[in-house]
Amino acid sequence: MKQPSPRGELSALLLSVIAGSVASAQDALPRLDALTGESISRTPDILHDDDLQLALFCLYELHYSGVDGAGDDWEWDPDLLRIRHRIEAAFEQRVRDETVVPALPEPTSEAVCAELFRLTGEDGGPSMSRFVAKSATDDQLREFLVHKSVNQLREADPHTFAIPRLSGRSKAAMVEIQADEYGNGLPARMHSALYARTMRELGMDDAYGGYLDAVPAITLAVNNLMSLFGLHRRLRGAIVGHLAAYEMTSSQPNRLYSRGFKRHGYGPDVTEYFDEHVEADAVHEQIAGRDMAGGLVESDPRLLEDVLFGAAAGLAIDTLMTVHIMESWEAGRSSLRASDVAA
Amino acid sequence: MGVDRVADQQDTEGAQEARAGHPLNSGSAAPVSVVACPDGPLLVRGDFTLLGADGEELPRTRRTVALCRCGASVLKPYCDGSHKLIGFRSEP
Structure with a gap:
């Protein structure tokens, strides 16, 4: 970088x-x-x-x-x-x-999965996806891409650090999800590559970290949280919960993001990244909730609270970033540090 | 997903032919499993082919797929997460 x-x-x-x-x-x-x-x-x-x-x-x-x-x-x-x-x-x-950690369910796969779906289905504040679908200007779409680019140009990497710390069912599940993120052996299908193509199609810099100077602290915090969870074995439950929550809050928002770009006349080369995630994450959220997170808790019930903490923390810090972006846009300001960086 | 069939590789000749040119399948057939996700889709894993009513393979970009069973997906036969929006319940 x-x-x-x-x-x-x-x-x-x-x-x-x-x-x-x-x-x-x-x-x-x-x-x-x-x-x-x-x-x-x-x-x-x-x-x-x-x-x-x-x-x-x-x-x-x-x-x-x-x-x-x-x-x-x-x-x-x-x-x-x-x-x-x-x-x-x-x-x-x-x-x-x-972070508010919800009441702990039974340490069974199905109960953990159901609780994660309940938690991620709660209203978490303003909806950036609905705004992007219906109202965002072209400049705001570009800002949105800048915020997401910090993670999406290395999509899946922070969670991959956890693989050697898992075993059995939860490990197989995480590898199954991550293999899909990394394109199942096809470099052009890697989600990070699809995201880079979206940025290029909009004439933006697709280099990893290319817009780092433009993003505010809270966007860095969203990304630092994944690294904190991913790099500490102590927090393996949290990174698993974080990934589960991430997958569970992806399908529908990505459908709306895609709609926002189509509304501005952008074609499949731009929207494929989002369209791919609608289908992929409808698969991933089931594997993540039941086999990865639920499987981890069944193999080590002591990690139950960490799993839910990781999920709730990811949602909470994400919400702070969304609030920052939406408040900036509602006030007619750029949500970035320098308004001309994304141009 | 009424007209689509999930066919076990080992049982269907058409599927074996389809598999020959399929980049997602490895050499040895893995047993097919279908998980009925509570209030959600059918998660299908293993070596299988997904065919339309005309016997042609349906477009597919991943090994494990989630098939819609709430009826609300716009990506049928695949799930798009719509079951959560319509409050689909798999148990009466």
Whole structure:
């Protein structure tokens, strides 16, 4: 991923350190650690803190495609891991404060599946999909693509980290879902490739992270949450619950997104990404609820609460992003950090 | 899905022919299972072919499919999640 622009002292120093542009990393790392502590203690809300969310995103990115100019050794550098852990601890606590975990069902596959369907069927605030279908302008469709591009151009990767931590029925189910996400062996059918094609058709940059500078902190938080859950074995129940909720809230919204792009005259090359998800996720949500999440809980009932936490947390943080976007649009503003970035 | 049939690979000659050129199928036939999802679709796994009434294979892009049984899908025979919108109940 190309180096993003810093959003404050912390991300500026972090990017300099990993790019090797500080005189001495040994001197800079204690400063980075101190800055991290100061940033965490003075932020009014880490979910909306651009500097902290970008720093965390870049630290996670070392585990994905890397950051241009950053040496590969930084991925497992103990000092950076300690700094990441400090941000993660504050982030996770804030997410837990924001999340209401529902009453726990019986630890059976069917009961877990039914509860996840109930939870994801609740009204979670404003509907971006209905707005996109009926009212969004062409510029707003492009903004929508920018927000989603942070995840969709690497679609499925954060959850894939969980595969080695699962076994049996839940593992087979996650692999079945992820194989579909990755195109069943056909690179052009990878969901990330379909999304890239949609962006190209609109004349947008389809490079992973190409619009990172444009998205607000809350969009980074939505993505950081997946990495937090995916990279910690401790949170394997949460990443499974997160994926189940993600799949269960996808089919109908994607049908509406597709309608929004068709309304503006865009053809199948643009809408295929969304059309594909209507059918794919109607399959995935059944596998995810019953076999992946339900199967995990049946094999280890202690993970029941984590599964529901992961699902509820994903929905809660997603709702905050939707609220930000819809409030911006209702006020006649761009929901991005710089209004000309998506043009 | 009235006129469509889910045919077991091992039992149907037409299906075996159809399978020969099918990129989704691997060499060894996996047993077919159909999960009746409560309040939802029929989830079909394994080596099978999905045929229209004319015996022609229906377009299919994934190994495991969900078949509509609420009647409201616009992607029939596949499920599009509409059962949730209409409050479909599989049990009386």
